Ligand code: SF4
Ligand code: SF4
């Protein structure tokens with residue numbers, strides 16, 4: 093008899109019924125059947141293994157695990173050190189701060205946030221909102237950028253309706269942001285920018301342009317292409333690499349099994365960084381903060397009902413304090429381990445999640461509905477033939 | 478580097494990646510082979526399946542291997558680099574040395590004659606103006622720092638000598654902070670020999686949320702061998718009386734710190750600290766052997782050999798007798814399981830150290846904590862002798878001096894680049910400080926590889942049978958862990 097153990101770079105993650113093996117170097121996530129899961133689970137507990145077992149031999153062939161003549165301990169590969177990095181009192185890591193510097197636009201796109209619609213990538217669209225409030229003034233925007241730079245914010249994303257309506261204001265904020273932050277991104281509608289404005293922006297910032305029409309886009313910028321969810325199955329053919337699909341729907345119901353939003357396709361490959369990150373933090377909300385046009389501090393540009401407070405009467409750093417209502421405790425630390433269904437799912441450390449879409453549908457911060465997988469049965473709902 | 482577990486398995490420690498994995502003769506050959514040797518191995522090795530597996534596994538590891546060839550030293554730091562670093566990452570604690578006096582004469586005390594390079598006990602006390610200046614300075618930096626690091630909480634520790642010999646100052650400091658900065662919640666703590674504690678002092682400390690660390694070295698004979706009053710009378714009964722009274726009031730606000738040496742019987746410590754009316758064991762240390770120490774002169778080679786033998790027996794005994802039971806093995810659980818967990822998870826895996834303040838080893842940036850002596854001088858740590866001041870209460874932290882100190886420290890890391898355990902090294906100033914100079918690592922780090930082998934051997938021996946015992950130090954941080962499949966799907 094022998095023992096079989098997964099390699100240092102391969103983790104077995106258990107779900108309610110089945111398990112999965114994550115290969116953090118190759119990037120593969122192997123979904124196992126329940127028999128395979130039971131076998132691996134026993135092996136990982138140093139139970140005896142049959143060296144002729146075809147499944148285990150296949151794993152060895154894939155360089156995922158190996159047979160050992162004795163019980164061994166496999167130290168797992170990880171990134172960094174939990175003891176050093178998760179010490180209390182370490183500063184928060186802000187990868188991106190979204191500054192929504194405006195809320196005006198003359199267009200009336202059918203997918204715009206103001207019409208109360210849900211968008212799978214609405215956070216990368218321009219959007220305006222039917223909301224009350226007083227716009228944040230120029231001085232406060234600049235102060236905010238100062239505050240962000242003291243917090244070592246790594247990038248600033250500027251957006252908010254038609255940024256050319258008050259072009260002077262946009263320019264002033266962009267100039268200030270680029271002086272204080274290494275990376276500045278700007279989001280707007282392609283139709284808003286004239287050639288000379290584009291020329292100015294190209295030298296300053298990374299551009300993400302929303303567009304209804306993919307003709308003549310070239311490869312210089314990234315594009316966001318809104319698609320009606322009901323018609324999404326009609327979308328065919330390969331899209332250029334710099335185009336991101338933004339699924340738009342009023343309700344996202346009935347959920348079509350097999351649609352890209354809920355099907356197995358949405359589980360991305362794994363790697364050392366995301367595996368370490370997702371086991372503690374939300375795959376999307378973590379490390380980001382949004383300041384809305386009226387000063388409300390939001391966990392994401394699309395979660396309009398989740399304001400943590402307003403920067404007109406508070407400094408930004410106060411939202412990151414070591415308290416129960418901090419953005420970290422309420423949103424960043426909400427890993428898929430904390431969501432009702434995902435906590436029982438073997439894909440929880442590589443899967444993606446849009447809390448904005450989910451809460452818009454259910455009103456519940458911890459529920460998961462946009463998913464065809466049933467972890468308790470280990471089955472995917474199949475699209476109707 | 479290779480090491481063996483108790484059961485005889487061989488592991489290879491990969492110092493570039495920072496983890497160890499099971500090894501065997503074929504793997505070993507492949508690890509050190511050049512391309513020509515590889516071809517030879519490929520031609521002669523009979524087990525093609527293993528050959529394929531090991532070579533592809535090693536290839537896989539090579540894909541994530543951090544850049545080789547050692548870490549380029551970063552350009553020397555300047556004062557301007559230091560302030561922002563401290564404002565953002567430092568200021569975790571201020572430690573006030575409220576007195577240099579002590580009512581005891583513990584034999585391993587670094588302020589005793591056994592340590593020629595650190596100050597001796599004096600009758601000096603800190604006065605209130607000095608304490609206030611130190612605290613105001615700390616709080617001013619702390620408040621400024623909130624905009625850079627909002628998660629930090631202010632922490633004040635009192636140290637000595639025996640801090641209770643200046644209890645009046647401690648009380649005044651606490652009241653001063655609470656009335657001057659009502660918006661801040663301070664965390665207070667101190668370390669004491671426990672003999673001077675009274676009912677009244679207990680109540681004050683508990684009222685202000687103190688955490689009290691009692692120095693208790695074990696059962697009576699063991700404790701009294703080292704922790705004595707002038708005239709050599711042991712202090713055991715006095716400390717225990719006070720500690721037990723304090724525990725009755727609030728047992729979770731105190732702990733025990735224990736120092737042991739080559740004459741200690743670890744089984745006795747385990748039994749003693751597992752009794753319910755002894756404060757929970759926290760820090761366990763060996764006496765500091767730097768700073769011109771003569772404490773170790775008392776131990777013969779035989780003492781040392783006998784101690785090592787008993788520790789090995791203790792380790793086997795512990796593993797065979799319900800190692801998960803923390804209450805039944807208060808000492809062994811800490812010294813074996815918790816330290817194994819720390820050894821496994823403390824060093825950073827895979828991150829390149831390029832551009833870091835310290836290319837090797839693991840000291841903190843001076844100013845992470847500030848130790849203030851009675852006269853108001855700032856020192857980099859309460860455990861480092863007084864030859865490395867970093868400022869004072871009147872002029873504040875001396876950033877220029879701190880930059881110099883770091884640069885000088887880094888210059889002495891002369892053998893780290895070729896050290897076979899440099900990724901796992903957590904040594905700090907205390908290992909290298911002389912009277913104002915740092916000793917070279919090539920002089921100090923002699924038997925570190927052997928020591929590391931012993932440590933890793935313990936870690937992997939525990940892991941082979943009780944893998945989740947290794948996770949106790951990181952349970953709250955990771956939901957998946959080394960050697961344990963996550964089970965939240967149950
Ligand atoms: S261009 Fe943007 S902001 Fe304007 S209507 Fe369209 S989606 Fe809304
Ligand atoms: S959404 Fe949740 S339940 Fe569905 S596959 Fe992803 S992790 Fe699993």
Ligand code: SF4
Nearest residue numbers: 893896899902918922
């Ligand atoms: S053990 Fe010594 S030589 Fe090795 S890295 Fe640590 S300080 Fe440097």
